[in-house]
Amino acid sequence: AWIKEFMDQSLHRQRPATERLLSMTLSTGTVKEKTADRIVVAAHANFGGGVQRTYHLKKVDGLWYVWRIDF
Numbered sequence: 085a086w087i088k089e090f091m092d093q094s095l096h097r098q099r100p101a102t103e104r105l106l107s108m109t110l111s112t113g114t115v116k117e118k119t120a121d122r123i124v125v126a127a128h129a130n131f132g133g134g135v136q137r138t139y140h141l142k143k144v145d146g147l148w149y150v151w152r153i154d155f
Contacts, residue, residue: 110125110139112128112130112131113128114126120143121142122140123141124141125141126138137154138153140153
């Protein structure tokens with residue numbers, strides 16, 4: 085659902101490009117907190133239009149979800 089929303093807000097991107105951007109956004113960030121079912125990542129500002137964002141990921145029923153984004 086989050087990828088769908090991201091794509092809806094990025095109408096010029098195809099799904100593979102959207103998934104690549106999300107992957108780069110999360111993989112270039114700095115992990116601020118990590119437990120067995122929660123990860124908090126401070127993303128690099130280059131992937132937020134110059135604004136640093138913090139992504140909160142949570143594991144629910146064995147699947148990881150983007151739970152919250154702080155701007």
